[in-house]
C-alpha cells in the first residue's frame with residue numbers, strides 16, 4: 001500500500017472537497033479585510049493630473065494622490081501642499097503612476113528607483129487612448145512592474161477599487 | 166474585490182442573464198467530434214450555458230442540437246432511438262429531425278398535420294476540425310462561423326481535448342489571463358514536459374523569475390505581455406491574447422505545437438476547459454498526440470466522461486513528496502490539474518467581495534471590466550466584439566525584442582494568423 005503512504009487520501013466529510021455542498025464550499029470565515037495596501041497615486045503630467053484629481057474626489061480607504069514635476073523628488077498633494085517623496089513612500093506598498101504625455105521623465109526615474117530600492121510595487125497607467133506606443137510607455141516601462149497600455153481614464157478608479165485602496 | 170452584483174453579473178450565464186446574453190452572441194465549442202462518431206450513433210447530452218440539450222447525428226450525417234426533453238410529456242431524448250433521419254422518443258414514438266421539427270407522431274391519424282405544429286427548440290451546430298461548435302443566440306444576430314486558426318489548419322495539424330472543471334467559468338478564464346502564477350505554480354514543468362522542453366525561451370524563463378507585465382487593450386480583447394530580460398538591451402516577450410468572452414492562447418515554446426483554451430460554462434458551477442494544440446505548418450507527430458492524451462502540456466488524462474482522473478474525489482492525487490522535492494510546486498502533476506485543482510478549491514463560484522487583489526492582477530481587473538461593459542452594452546443593443554473572423558485570426562507569440570520597442574509594434578503581423586505562415590516563437 002505504498003501509494004497510501006505517499007498520496008493524500010480523503011478520509012471523511014471534513015477532508016474531502018467532494019463532500020461539500022455548494023453552500024459549504026462557499027463558506028468563508030467572515031472577518032473584515034483590512035485595506036492595507038497604502039496606495040499612492042502619482043500623476044506625471046498636467047493631463048494625468050486631471051484624471052488623478054477626479055479619482056481623488058471619490059471616497060477611499062487609504063489611497064493618497066499627488067502630482068510630480070521634473071526633476072522630482074518633491075510631490076505635490078492634490079490639495080496643493082508639497083511633500084517629500086521619501087516621507088510619502090515610508091508606509092507605502094503600492095505606487096500607481098499615471099502618464100498621458102510622457103513628460104517629466106526625470107521625476108519618474110527618481111520615483112521608480114526609490115520604489116525599487118524599498119520593494120514597493122509599481123503600476124503604470126499609460127492613458128493614451130488609441131495609441132499603443134509613445135513617450136509615456138517608454139518612460140514608465142523600466143519602473144512599472146505592470147503597465148496598462150493604453151489605459152482608459154476609468155481604469156485608475158477600477159484598479160484602486162479592485163485593490164481596496 | 167468586486168461588488169456582489171458585479172460578481173453575479175459576470176458569473177451567471179443562464180438564459181436571460183446579461184452575461185448569458187453575451188455568450189449567446191458567440192459560437193461555442195460544445196462537443197468533440199468523436200462524441201458523435203458516425204451517422205445514427207447514440208445521442209449525447211449537452212449542457213451548456215445552463216440549457217439542457219441533446220446532440221445527435223442523423224442518417225445523412227447532419228448534426229442536430231435540440232431541447233433535451235420531448236415535447237409530448239417531457240421525457241429525456243437521451244433515451245431516444247436515432248434512426249432513419251431523426252431521433253425518436255422511446256415513450257410514445259414521437260420523432261424529431263435535426264432542426265427539432267417533429268416528423269412523426271404515431272398516435273395521430275395517418276394523414277394528420279399535427280406534426281407540423283410541434284417543434285423543439287434547436288440550435289445550429291457545425292463541425293470545425295475535431296470540434297462541434299454551436300450558436301445558442303438570436304438567429305438574426307448570428308455571427309459568421311468560427312475561424313479560430315486551430316480549426317482552419319489542415320487535418321492532422323490539430324488535437325483538441327476537453328475536461329470537466331467543477332467551478333464557474335470565470336475562475337477558469339481568470340487563470341488563463343493571470344500570467345503571474347506561471348513562474349510559481351507551473352515552474353517545475355517547462356523543462357521536463359515533452360511538449361515544452363528544449364526551447365530557448367525556457368532559459369529566459371528560468372533566468373528571470375520576476376517578469377514585468379504589460380496589458381494591452383486591443384480590438385478583440387486584451388494582449389497580455391510578460392517580459393523578461395534577454396540578451397543585453399533586449400527583452401523576451403511572451404504574449405497571451407484573450408478574445409472575448411472566453412478564448413485564451415498560451416505563447417509558444419520553440420517548434421512545439423501552440424495551445425490555447427475555451428472556457429465554456431456548463432452551468433454556473435461547472436465549465437468545460439477546452440484545450441487545443443495545433444501547428445500551423447506541420448502535422449502533429451504521434452508522440453505529441455500521445456503526450457497530449459496522457460495529460461502532458463496543458464491537457465489532462467481523463468475518464469470516459471472527460472472528467473480528469475485526478476479530481477476532487479481523490480484530492481487530485483496530491484503528492485506531498487513531489488511537492489517537497491520541488492518537482493511540482495503544488496504537489497499536483499500536470500499543468501491543467503495544477504490550475505483546475507486550485508480554481509475548484511475556490512468554491513463553485515468564488516466570492517470576489519472577499520478577494521485581495523494586487524497591482525499585478527491588473528490583467529484580470531481589466532478583463533472583468535471589459536466583460537461587464539460588453540454585457541451592459543449588449544443590453545443597450547450594442548453588439549460585442551470577438552465573434553468576427555478578424556478577431557479570431559489571432560496567435561500567441563514568443564519573441565525577443567529591443568528594450569525600447571512597444572511589444573505590439575514589435576510583434577506586428579506575427580499575432581495575425583494566416584494559412585501556413587510559421588508561428589513566431591523562441
Ligand code: FES
Pocket residue numbers: none
Ligand atoms: S497566492 Fe494567489 S490565491 Fe493564494
Ligand SMILES: [Fe+2]
Pocket residue numbers: 340346347350351500504
Ligand atoms: Fe496555469
